[in-house]
Amino acid sequence: MTSGPPGVGRPRVRWRGRHPMSFGGPRTTCETERVKYVICVPDGCADEPLARLGGRTPLEVASMPTLARLAARGEVGRAAVIPPKMAPGSDVGNMSILGYDPARYHTGRAPIEAAALGLRLGPDRVAYRCNLVTIGPDGTMVDFAGGHPTSEDAAHVVRDLDAELGSGAGTGVEFHAGVQYRHIVVAPASWAEAHCVPPHDLSGHPALLPYGPAAPRLIELMDGSRAIVGASPLAATQVWLWGQGFQPQLPPFVEATGRHGALVTAVDLVRGLGVLTRMDVVEIPGATGWFDTDYEGKRDAALRTLADGADVFLVHVEATDEAGHAGDLDEKIKALEAWDARILDGLVEGLDSLGPWRLLLLPDHATPIERRTHTTDPVPYLLVDSEIEGPGGVYTERATAGSAPVPGHEMLGRLLAPGRR
Numbered sequence: 001m002t003s004g005p006p007g008v009g010r011p012r013v014r015w016r017g018r019h020p021m022s023f024g025g026p027r028t029t030c031e032t033e034r035v036k037y038v039i040c041v042p043d044g045c046a047d048e049p050l051a052r053l054g055g056r057t058p059l060e061v062a063s064m065p066t067l068a069r070l071a072a073r074g075e076v077g078r079a080a081v082i083p084p085k086m087a088p089g090s091d092v093g094n095m096s097i098l099g100y101d102p103a104r105y106h107t108g109r110a111p112i113e114a115a116a117l118g119l120r121l122g123p124d125r126v127a128y129r130c131n132l133v134t135i136g137p138d139g140t141m142v143d144f145a146g147g148h149p150t151s152e153d154a155a156h157v158v159r160d161l162d163a164e165l166g167s168g169a170g171t172g173v174e175f176h177a178g179v180q181y182r183h184i185v186v187a188p189a190s191w192a193e194a195h196c197v198p199p200h201d202l203s204g205h206p207a208l209l210p211y212g213p214a215a216p217r218l219i220e221l222m223d224g225s226r227a228i229v230g231a232s233p234l235a236a237t238q239v240w241l242w243g244q245g246f247q248p249q250l251p252p253f254v255e256a257t258g259r260h261g262a263l264v265t266a267v268d269l270v271r272g273l274g275v276l277t278r279m280d281v282v283e284i285p286g287a288t289g290w291f292d293t294d295y296e297g298k299r300d301a302a303l304r305t306l307a308d309g310a311d312v313f314l315v316h317v318e319a320t321d322e323a324g325h326a327g328d329l330d331e332k333i334k335a336l337e338a339w340d341a342r343i344l345d346g347l348v349e350g351l352d353s354l355g356p357w358r359l360l361l362l363p364d365h366a367t368p369i370e371r372r373t374h375t376t377d378p379v380p381y382l383l384v385d386s387e388i389e390g391p392g393g394v395y396t397e398r399a400t401a402g403s404a405p406v407p408g409h410e411m412l413g414r415l416l417a418p419g420r421r
């Protein structure tokens with residue numbers, strides 16, 4: 001948000017009834033209706049042409065009639081959600097989508113996940129992501145997810161780690177239990193300087209230890225964890241530290257935009273961004289971060305929250321990204337079609353009943369099926385205004401390939417202040 005708050009305090013004014021300048025008629029009313037804004041994020045939905053689809057992409061083959069209708073009356077283009085030289089993660093991409101330039105604000109992924117756990121870091125503290133991992137006797141990273149323990153089982157072990165190596169041992173280090181194999185270590189600022197390899201990048205390969213000034217302390221802690229994790233019933237053998245950073249200083253969304261924002265997601269990184277920007281994070285029971293997520297529940301959360309007074313609502317669905325990582329083409333197409341039938345269709349109808357609205361749809365990065373990981377490529381975006389007909393287009397990678405990419409963090413401004421393009 002380097003260019004100042006877009007669209008602050010500029011509610012659209014609509015006249016209802018007879019024109020106010022007409023004489024002699026019944027009294028007219030001037031209603032100030034605030035426009036409702038929705039941001040739709042099908043995580044990782046963008047892809048590449050696939051031979052098994054005859055050179056088409058999942059977005060091109062999925063049946064998405066509502067999306068097609070919206071694109072035909074909106075504006076499509078490409079957004080560079082991942083700034084140059086930055087890693088294509090959901091932390092970076094979603095920060096862009098919320099209007100914050102990651103090149104300026106991003107400090108690491110762990111502090112965002114720490115925020116999702118309700119941790120606030122002082123300036124002298126650094127957060128590390130702490131995976132429970134399984135490393136084989138020959139030093140191979142066998143499982144970056146440590147056999148997928150339940151959150152409850154993992155929490156016992158994390159508590160023991162904190163007692164023996166962290167808070168209980170006066171080391172200045174704290175272990176905080178998160179979800180399943182994903183936990184957080186908070187350490188003194190002097191622990192920050194190290195290069196750490198994400199464990200999911202090491203699957204089946206030698207577990208490459210951290211290097212850099214703080215590496216000896218990290219390695220000591222990781223080594224020390226073996227006795228405790230190894231003695232537990234978990235399949236994990238130790239902890240793995242990575243993704244460190246100081247707490248990012250993100251101006252609150254309402255101050256940056258003049259709009260009250262809220263979001264729904266099952267993913268800690270997105271939830272953490274909501275916490276750090278002081279948006280309302282709406283929790284629904286059926287949000288799983290998986291193919292079986294409650295699409296209608298997210299749609300209804302958006303409509304309910306907007307009706308209750310929020311101006312901006314972000315709907316994040318992880319399923320398309322998980323399908324990309326799994327290389328599961330059928331699930332990716334199914335997730336796209338679920339977006340259309342189970343979110344967009346009813347969302348448009350519900351928004352129409354609330355008044356004027358604008359919608360932005362784009363993923364936080366691409367997760368191509370063949371690559372099974374994220375890429376830095378610009379992604380297609382769609383902007384729709386309920387009252388202004390756009391140039392129209394088709395929402396696919398191919399149809400937008402010729403557009404000059406817009407920096408991702410500028411898309412929010414385009415959503416909120418359409419006249420300032």
Ligand SMILES: [Zn+2]
Nearest residue numbers: 044321367374
């Ligand atoms: Zn992903």
